[in-house]
Every structure is written in structure tokens, then in C-alpha cells.
Amino acid sequence: MRKKRGKWATLDGVLNETWKMLERGVARFNDPFHWPVLGTTAKDGASLRTVILRQFISADRVLVCHTDARAAKVNEISNSAWVSWLFYHPQKKVQLRISGSATLHADDQFADRQWVAAKMTSRLNYCAIDAPGTAIEKPSSGLPDFLINKVPTLLETERGRKNFMVIAGRIERMGWLVLSALGNRRARFDWDDNGLSAKWLIP
Numbered sequence: 001m002r003k004k005r006g007k008w009a010t011l012d013g014v015l016n017e018t019w020k021m022l023e024r025g026v027a028r029f030n031d032p033f034h035w036p037v038l039g040t041t042a043k044d045g046a047s048l049r050t051v052i053l054r055q056f057i058s059a060d061r062v063l064v065c066h067t068d069a070r071a072a073k074v075n076e077i078s079n080s081a082w083v084s085w086l087f088y089h090p091q092k093k094v095q096l097r098i099s100g101s102a103t104l105h106a107d108d109q110f111a112d113r114q115w116v117a118a119k120m121t122s123r124l125n126y127c128a129i130d131a132p133g134t135a136i137e138k139p140s141s142g143l144p145d146f147l148i149n150k151v152p153t154l155l156e157t158e159r160g161r162k163n164f165m166v167i168a169g170r171i172e173r174m175g176w177l178v179l180s181a182l183g184n185r186r187a188r189f190d191w192d193d194n195g196l197s198a199k200w201l202i203p
């Protein structure tokens with residue numbers, strides 16, 4: 001416990017440790033930070049969904065996830081680019097509440113690079129014939145027959161490229177909270193043109 005307090009004793013330490021946790025979240029499929037909740041603004045209020053954290057570009061403070069371009073969240077981000085991310089690590093008892101503006105990438109090099117690196121199983125998510133959220137008569141993945149119950153070839157998954165989109169969200173505000181028997185700790189980090197302003201808060 002003393003060790004943990006050590007790395008979380010300063011605001012710099014909190015930030016360093018948070019960046020490491022985000023990097024681990026990208027790298028490890030079973031890490032709790034691999035599955036953040038992404039929040040967008042819909043007509044009727046906040047819209048939340050689990051996504052996979054695909055990349056964290058620490059130099060630019062950018063979080064990256066993938067989506068089908070036809071999904072509701074894309075329309076919501078087009079209307080309001082400010083998005084939120086929620087992370088919780090149950091073992092470390094650390095919660096991150098992040099927000100900032102997001103950009104959508106469909107046809108640029110950034111999206112191309114992510115598509116090339118995407119695994120076959122991930123690419124299948126973008127191969128559904130109809131848009132995500134389309135009502136159907138009976139339960140179905142929506143994939144075309146020739147892609148069901150077989151391992152697809154790389155060429156076959158290329159049909160998903162046109163539906164593939166990357167969401168890149170900048171970290172502009174970050175609320176950090178750790179629960180501890182020795183006393184909870186909370187901090188807030190805000191970035192603007194003048195740089196970073198960081199402060200401790202009462203939890």
C-alpha cells in the first residue's frame with residue numbers, strides 16, 4: 001500500500017501512472033482498461049457504450065477506438081464532437097473520467113494504418129450487409145452467408161473497409177479517483193493552449 005501511495009503521492013506521479021495504465025489497456029486484451037465506456041451526446045441525452053481501446057497516443061493525448069461508419073455514435077459525434085470516456089480498474093480501484101473533442105477518420109492514412117493492423121476477427125465486425133442497429137426478423141450477425149461459419153480470407157474481409165471508421169478522442173479533461181482504505185484520493189487535470197493545470201480535489 002505504501003508503494004502505491006508512493007507513485008500516487010504527486011500529481012506528476014498520478015499522470016505517469018495513468019499513462020502507463022492506458023498503455024497497458026491497449027496492449028492487454030484482458031486488462032480492465034481495454035474496455036472503456038465511450039459517451040456521446042444523442043438527441044435524448046447521453047449515449048454510452050463499451051468499446052475497445054485500440055491505441056493511446058500519449059504525445060498527443062489521444063485515445064483511439066474503431067467503429068462501423070454506419071453506427072449511431074458516428075452521427076452523434078458528427079453533431080457534437082465532445083465525447084467522454086470512462087475507465088475503471090477494479091484491482092487498482094482507479095476510475096478515470098476523460099473528455100475532449102473527437103475526430104472521425106474514414107479515408108485517411110490514419111484509418112488505413114489501423115485497418116491494415118486490424119485482426120481478421122475485428123475486420124468481420126465491419127462486414128455486415130445492413131447498418132448496425134437495423135431491425136431484423138430473427139437474430140443474426142448480419143454477415144453475408146459466405147463469411148459465416150468459416151475463417152475468412154484477408155481478401156474477403158476487405159469488403160469491411162468501406163464501413164470501417166476510427167474515432168480519435170483528445171484528452172482535454174481528466175478526473176482521476178482512487179479508492180483506498182487509507183483515504184480516497186481525487187485529482188483533476190485540464191489541458192488548454194497554456195498547457196496543463198492539475199489539482200487535488202476532495203474525493
Ligand SMILES: Cc1cc2nc3c(=O)[nH]c(=O)nc-3n(C[C@H](O)[C@H](O)[C@H](O)COP(=O)(O)O)c2cc1C
Pocket residue numbers: 035047048049050051052053065066067068071072073074132133
Ligand atoms: C466488450 C465490448 C466491446 C465492444 N467494442 C466495440 C468497439 O470497439 N467499437 C464499437 O463500435 N462497438 C463496440 N462494441 C459494441 C458497442 O458497445 C455498441 O453496442 C455498438 O458500437 C453500437 O453502438 P452505437 O449504436 O451507439 O454506435 C463493444 C461491445 C462490447 C460488449
